[in-house]
Amino acid sequence: MNWILLVIAGLFEVGFASCLGKANENTGMVAKYWMGGFFLCLTISMVLLYKATQTLPIGTAYAVWTGVGAVGTVLVGIFVFKEPADFWRLFFLTTLIVSIVGLKFVSH
Secondary structure (H helix, E strand, O other): OHHHHHHHHHHHHHHHHHHHHHHHHOOHHHHHHHHHHHHHHHHHHHHHHHHHOOOOOHHHHHHHHHHHHHHHHHHHHHHOOOOOOOHHHHHHHHHHHHHHHHHHHHOO
16 A cells, blocks of 8 residues: 555656646746645655655655656656657666666565
8 A cells, every 4th residue: 555655656746846847837826826736746745755654665665756756757748848758768767667666576
């Protein structure tokens, strides 16, 4: 169950990073709404990370949390913000995913 919480926490990390990107693209009240989304996602992500670390090793949990967030944020960058998807970005993104899955298998 805590692995599921950890992945959800990572997805909320993607949410707060994406909201930050959208806030930077806008001004006025629209930017403030995106910042509200940022703080909401940040809070939920941290609470879920805290819950997951009650039974998972902190080093593993933090690495998986940041890895899920990094992978998701890169994918949002590619598909939403039209960032480049060249070979090396995708190659290293793949190695990151393999590392996250590897941590899951070697952790109790």
